[in-house]
Amino acid sequence: MKEGSQLTHAEAGHRYDVFHTDCPARNVVDHVTSRWGIWVLISLRSNDLRFYELRDSIQGISEKMLxxxxxxxxxxGLVWREVEPTTPPQVTYGLTEFGQDVGEPVTDLFDRITQRLSPRSPG
Structure with missing residues (x-):
């Protein structure tokens, strides 16, 4: 069973104003750009992962924060969650179409930064 809602497209001509505190899109922007939100999107960009696989792929994140x-x-609506009714339950996460769309520029930013950094010297 998959869980997750998704923001619907805004009415034609209507734009959200994320600079207002009551803007519904502001929460999504805050979650995506949070300390761990970006890393979750990047980690899920190419594979669906179980909780512990995702935790192991993001060094430094606690189970609580994940x-x-x-x-x-x-x-x-950026990530879907599927629970398999086993004992214990197996939970898998992946990007929704919305999550893939939002994650693409985040991944591009990550790739640009890592390509432009000077190589680290050993030690």
């Missing part, structure tokens, strides 16, 4: 970040991104 769970909170995933909960927000699922609620925003």
């Amino acid at each position: 769970a909170q970040t995933l909960r927000a991104l699922v609620q925003d």
